[in-house]
Every structure is written in C-alpha cells, then in structure tokens.
Amino acid sequence: MAQLRGVGIGLGVAQGPVARMAPPVPAPDDTPSTLSVEEETARAREAVGVVARELEQRGTQAGGAAQEVLEAQAMMAEDPTLEEEIDSRLAQGKTAEWAVHDAFASFRRQLTALGGYLGERAADLDDVAQRVIAQLRGEPAPGVPDPGHPFVLVAKDLAPADTALLDLDKVLALVTTEGGPTSHTAILAREKSIVAVVGAVGAKDLADGDSVIVDAASGVVTTDPTAEELERAEHRAEVRAEAASAPVTPGALADGTAVPLLANLGSPTAAAEAVELGAEGVGLFRTEFLFLSANQAPTVEQQRASYTELLKAFPGKKVVVRMLDAGADKPLPFLNDAHEDNPALGLRGLRALRQSEDILREQLTALSEAHEATRRTPEGPADLWVMAPMVSTVEETEYFVTLAREYDIKTAGVMVEVPSSALLADRVLRHADFASIGTNDLTQYTMAADRLLGSVASYQDPWHPAVLRLVREVGDAGKANGKPVGICGEAAADPLLAVVLVGLGATSLSMAPTALADVRATLLEHTLDDAVRIAEAALAADDAASARTAAQTAAAREKETQS
Template sequence: MSELRGVGIGLGVAQGVVVRMTEALPAPENSPSTVGADAERIRVRDAVSAVAAELTARGEAAGGSAQDVLEAQAMIAEDPTLQAEIDARIDAGSTAEWAVHDAFAGFKATLEAVGGYLGERAADLDDIAQRVLARLQGVDAPGVPDPGHPFVLVARDLAPADTALLDLGQVLALVTFDGGPTSHTAILAREKGIVAIVGAAEAASLATGQHVIVDAAAGVVTADPTDDEKERAAQRAAARESAVTLPPTAGALADGTPIALLANLGKPADAADAVARGAEGVGLFRTEFLFLSSAQAPTVAQQRESYRELLAAFPGKKVVVRMLDAGADKPLAFLNDAHEENPALGLRGLRALRASEDILREQLTALAEADAETDADLWVMAPMVATVEETEYFTALAREYGLKTAGVMVEVPASALLADRVLAHADFASIGTNDLTQYTMAADRLLGSVASFQDPWHPAVLRLVREVGAAGARLGKPVGICGEAAADPLLAIVLVGLGATSLSMAPSALADVRHSLSERTLDEARALAEAALAADDAAGARLAVLEAAASLPSHKKETTS
C-alpha cells in the first residue's frame, strides 16, 4: 500500500482499477505526397471540418462551461491563419499528415510566445492536432479509453473535449499528474460531480489494472489498498451518497448561522438544475453567453427575454447578475478591437463597458425591464472594479435605471485593500477568487506554466478576502464569494471565517459545501481561517486547516430511522 498526494476536488471517495489514458499518436514522417496538392488539401479540409463538427456537438451535449471551451476549440481548428500554414506546406509537397503536424506545432509556438489568453489556448492545439491526424489516418483519436467496465482514469491531464463527455457510469474517479484546482479539468470535474484528484505528480507511477482508492476530501490516492481500507472507503462512499441525496436545506453552520448557498450560472437553461440541487438563488449570472456568439451586441429585447427567463426561475430569491465581463480571455470585436500586449491588464470588465457605455446602458435597460416583469430579487454588479470612483460611477448608473441593489466584484487587490471605501458606495461586494488570485500572485490564470501559483488557499489571497469581509461586517454590507474557491468544501469554511456571508458555486458542488458548513460553528470557522492565515504558502494553509479541523469536536447531526 502506498499513498500519493494531490489536490482533491470535492469530498467524494471512490475506488476501482486504474486505466491509463491512451497515448498520443506518433508524429508522422515528413515524406513527399503521392496524390498531389489538391487531393491533400481536400483531405485536410474534410478532416478539419469533421473535427470541428465533433467538438461543437460534444459541447452542445455537455452544456455549461464545457460548451464554451469546446466551441472555442472548434473555432481554433478552422482558423484561417492555421489553414493557410497547412496549405503552404502542402504546396511545398508535404502530405496532409505532415502539414497538419508541422503547422499546428508552429502555430502553438507562436501562441506560446504571445502568452496570456492566447498562450493558454496553445495547449488546446495538441488535442485538436491529434484529432485531425486521427481522422486523416482513419484511426480512433487518443482520448478516454473504453475498457468495458468501470475504472479510475489516470492521465497527465485531460483535454476539454475528453472531460466534457466522460461516461459517469464507467469513470469512477479521475486522477491527473498535472493541473491545479482552477485547471479546466478541475473545473469540469467539479461541475460534473466527478471524484477527482489533480496535480498528483506521483500518479505517473500507477499502472493499468492496479486497484486504487481516490479520496478527494483528503487529496490522497491509495494504491494497492488492504481489504479493510477498501471496506472503509466503500462505507464512506455509501454514507456520502446518502447525505448528498437528502432533500436540500438552506445553508447554515452548525450553530445555526445562515450562509446562503447560491449557484453560478452561464445560461437561463441552467437554472432548473440549480433549483433541483437546492440553490437559494444565483450568486453569479454570467451575461457573456448573449454576446460571445454574436458579431454585434444583442438587442435590448433579446437580452430582456433571457434575463426574464432567468429571473422567473427564482421567484422571491436573490439573483446577482454580472454585467458583461469582456476582454482578456473573452475578447469582443464590437467592444474593444484594439490589440493589447497584455489584455488581462488592459481594457476589460467595467473599463471596457465605460468605453462603450451604450452597451452598458442597454444591459441595464434590459435588466430593469425584466425585473419589472418578474418577482425575483435582482442584484446587479460590475466586473473588474479597481477604484472607488468606478464604484460610484456604476452604482449611480444602476440606480438611474431603477435597479435598487448595485454592487461590485472584488477581483483586483486595489479594491480589496480599499473595501471599506468601496462598500461605502456599493450595496454589496462579490469576491471573484479566480481573478483575485491571478492578480495577487501575478500568475495568469489561463497559463499552465504558472498554474502552481494560481491557488486561492494562498495566505496573501486570504488576507485580501479578510479585508473585504471585515469591511462588510463594519458597514453591514453583504460579502459573497463567487469564484471556484467557494466550491472547495474545506476552503468554504475558511472563507466564512474570513467574513463571507454567502457562497456561490457550480450547482453540483452545493451538497458537499452544505454538508461541510453544517459541521462547523462560526467560532470554529474563524479559528480555521486564522490557521490558514498563519501559513506561509497555499499548501501550508491547506495542511494547517486540515490539522486544525481534525482537533475540533464533531457536530454531525444524529439521524433516526
């Protein structure tokens, strides 16, 4: 028996035999074409079209954030610049296979050199190239294996196209060597409720057929467990299944302190699942879906109908709508088409909306009209607010349109450090931990090479959260968390201890977080928060909280039959 450590996603535990991810196709040989350039170009276009269609179909079937990722991959596959590079190599006498391999490799190097959002997209090119090559060669694309029985999937990492359609009836758990808590794999695993451990470097030693226990709550993979360990893991899995299938209740700590548990949503159609899982409202509704698929901004009428559909699903409940958060990883030509060397630090969020104020005013108009037609409790917030002046600007504009509750997202250290002054004007603050971590640690959240820095457990990030929580408590203003950190059941307790009054997450994470909060009092949450703040780094903070939690009394409620 041996133990391998990584970052667990959620509280689940599963066990089974390992199946390793299928290896990548070997690079083709650079041999001259025997069928001519015209035939090779046709072969490439047919293969690329088929791959793009497959990625789009997978995205539509998966929905959620997976759909956004896969649709972006389909666009990359058909990029005209990339196609021109492939054609140039075919015209020079290469086969379709070599032209695809070499052009994708060159395109990847170019994007990596640019860095930022485009640098992260470079990682997707390997998966797309492999799929096109498999089409050209008439073989199955590398990806998730199908051994014909349930298994624990072990891989270096998963491409979004693979994670999106994992067969949850067969994949018992997921273990990756690479990645972190905010990687695509982790986010999609959390969204789908898959038991997962990411960043377990030593998992590369696991072999197909080996029995393992994957304990996400502890972040431990146990290889070759004893029969007793297998039995205990089975009992824990059964107990958790019973707990998460109970009728959902309102979020609260063990001492009765209410902590609203809300849903992060990307489309109105996602509302039904959130309601079924017990979401007490919406803590983050991303409006980008209306804009990203359009060459121009949607009309007020189009927006109003989508907002009305969303609000109607939550009568009497809080629904927090984020204004269009474009720029950086979501560029929109009609909002900001200027080239920026570092778009993550450029004209994004509220900055971009102020530069095109008509789009912001149209959003507020549509929201006000939808609010008048429904009885949800609508809150609106501006993204990427960095200054007090920006806060004053947005809250005044929102009230001009009759929207009674206007707040800001705290994603920039500046607004966290001035939270008392920001909250003097805003009705609430919502902390986006993904971006707050990125800007605190100077580590692009979309760049794999610095993924190890992108961890919201870092005490520097937690100190900023404490600043906002303390300001909210002094001024009587709500402070929510809507980043991926809220979906981590252990970190959720720490965030509450730092002053968060609500937590918003993917609906699939609600049950685990609800259960985790119910086992700790407010005083205990504050003590765990202090333990995290006293650490020097993210790993130390997580370990300190685990050790401190183990010494606290249990508040598990007794059940009767």
C-alpha cells in the same frame, strides 16, 4: 502502499483499478506529398470540418460549461488565421497531416505567448490537432480507454472533449498529473460530480490494473491499499451518498448562522438543475454566452429575453448578474480586439465596457426591462443584483453604481478580483451595495501567475495566505459598512475552504450547483466561532499547502471538541 498528493475536487472517495489514457497520436513525418496541393487542401478542409462538427455535437450533448468549452474548441479549429497557416505549408508540397501538425504547433506557441484567455485556449489546440490528424489517417480519435470494466482514469490531463462525455458508469474517479483547482478538468469534474484529484505528479508512475483509492477530500491517491483501507473508503462513499440524497435545506452553520448557497450559471438553461440541487438563488450569472459567439453585440430584445428566462426561474430569490466580462483577453470584434502584449493586465471587464459604454447601457436596459417584466409573477419577482467585473478603483465603483441607478437598478455591486479593490474595500463598499470576490482572478493577480497557464498552475491556489488575507480585508470592510460580501470563484466549491471563507467574513457562497451538497454538509459541522478559528489557523501558515493542512487539523480539533 504509497500516498500520492494532489488537489482534490469535492469530498468524494472512490476505489478501483487504474486505466491509463492512451498515448498521443504519433507526429507525422515531414515527407513530401504525392498528391497535388489542391487534393491535400481538400483533405485538410474536410478533416477540420468533421472534427469541428463533432466537437459541437459533443457540446450539445454535454450542455453546461462543457458546451461552452467545446464550442470554443470548434471555433478555434476553423480559425481563419490557423487555416492560413495550414495553407502556407500545403503550398510547399507538405502532406495535410504534417501541415496540420506544424501549423497547430506554431499557432499554439503564439497563443501561449499571449497568455490570458487565449493562452488557455492554446492548451486545447493539442487535442484538436490530434483529432484532425486521426481523422486524416482514418484512425479513431485519441480518447478515454475502455478496458471493459469500471476503472480509475489516470492521465496527464484531459481534453475538454473527453471530460465532457465521460461515461460515469465506467469512470469511478479521475487522477491527473497536471492541472490545478481552476483547470478545465477540475471545473468539468466538479460540474459532473466526478471524484477527482488533479496535479498528482506521482501518478505518472501508476500502471494499468494498479489498485488505488482516490480521496478527493484529502487530495490523496493511495496505491496498493489494504483490505481495511478499501473497506473504510467504501463506507465513506456510502455515507456521502446517503447525505447527498437527504432533503435539501438552506445553507447554514451548526449554530444556525445562515450562509446562503447560490449557483454559478453560464446560461438560463442551467437554472432548473440548479434549483433541483438546492441553489437558493444565483451568485454569479455570466452574461458572456450572449456575446462570445457573435460578430456583433446582441440586441436589447435578445438580451431581455434571456434575462427574463433567468429571473423567472428564481422567483423571490437573489439573482446576481455580472456585466459582460470580456476585452483584450476575450477579444470581441465589437468591443475590443486590439492586440495587447499582456492581455490579463489590459483592457478587460469594466475597463473595456467604459470604452464602449453603449454596450454597458444596453445590458443595463435589458436587465431593468426583464426585471420589470417579471414583477407580477405569483411567487414574487426575483431580487435582481448587478455587478461590474474587474473593478480596480473607488472611482470605477462610483461610476458603475451611479450608472446602474439611472436604470432603476436598486442593488449594484462590484467584483473584487484585483488586490487594489480588496485593499480599498472599506472605501469601495461605501459606494457599492455589495461585493463579490472572484477568487480565481484574485489569486491570479495576487500571485502574479496567469491562472490559465499550466507552467505556473502551482501558484494558482486560493488557499495561499496572501489571498486569504485579502479576502479578510473585504470581509472586515463588509462588516464595517453593513454590506454583504459573497464569494463566487471556484474556491467556494471547496468544502473546507468554504468554512474558512465564512470565517473570514463571507456572507454567502456561490458555486457550481453540483458542489452545493458537499459544501452544505460541511458547513453544518461547524459553528461561526469554529469557522473563525479554522480561518485563523489557515492565515497563520506560510503557503497554500500548509494553510490547507492547518485548516484540516483545526477542523478536526473543533469536531473532537464538540463530540
């Protein structure tokens, strides 16, 4: 028996035999083509088109965050710049297979160098290139194995196209050797409630048929488990299944302290499922879906229709809408697509919106009109809150709140994603009505590690005490100013970390809807005093791993004391 450690996603536990992801399609040889340039160009165009349409189809079938990721992949496959790269190689008499392979590799290097959102897209290029080459060869696309029985999938990492459509009747759990808590694999696994441990480097030595237990709660993969260990894991899985089917109750601690549990949503179509899973409102509504696939900004009318649909789904409940979070790292032709050497530190979020204030004003207009249109619903209107992304200064806070008031929006706040706004949270919250901490970006900027680059994924851990200290700064500022402080990053979906965040002063938690049940159950195991003590234990650690371990030890101690 051995234990392989990684980062667990959720509280699930599963067991079964290993099935490894198939190796990548072999790279084509650089041999001259026997066809004409025109014939090879036609082959390349057709293969790219087929793959792009397949990705779009998979996205439509998957829905949710997976659809956004897969549609972005499809757009990338047909990127005009990439097409030019392929054509230049075909013009040299290369085969379509080699031209695609080499052009994608070159494009990947360019995007990796840019970092930020585009750097993350670069990682997806490998999967697209593999699919196009397989299409050209007339071979099946690389993907998830099918051993004919349920299995634990082990892979270096999973492409979004594979994760989106995993057969959950066959895939018992997922283990990857790369990736972190905010990787696409982790996010999609959480959305689909797949038991997963990511970044388990030692899993590279697992072989097909090996028996393992995947324990997401502890982030451990146990190899060659004993019969007793298998029985304990099975019992835990049964208990968790019973808890998940229990009646949904509002989020609260064991002493009755309310901790509203809200949903992170990317479009109004996901609202019904969030309500069904017990979301008490929306803590983060991403408006980017209206903008990212368009060549021009959506009209006020188009935006109003989407916002109205959203607000109608949550009558009488809080709905926090984030203004467009785009800019140099998510270039939009109508906002800012100028090249920047370091887009993660460039003109993004509120900075970009101030440069194109008409877009910001149109968003506020549409939100105000949508709120007004839903005021007369029988259950009462949704409680609309709006927040600006990437706020770095007190002056930016004043600017946004003042502008929101012009549109009769009563509750205007800011995202705390930059250390400067966390350190000045006491002053920021004198002007803002609330703060919402985006732990993904806050971790990125605190640790100086691009959250979308695999090479520094180990730094992207919200458990790091430096990040937790900044969260405490905001929590303390919220108490001092009598203002709510929410969490809307992926950290809120980690059940034990959710307890720590409440202990640091968070008053609400927002997450992927499928994470709500686990977080709700874990909060009910601890009082507010417990949460504060567990948070203090994590803060006293020197690094992320020891902070997590310290919190686990403190939580176990608190439970023993209660029993």
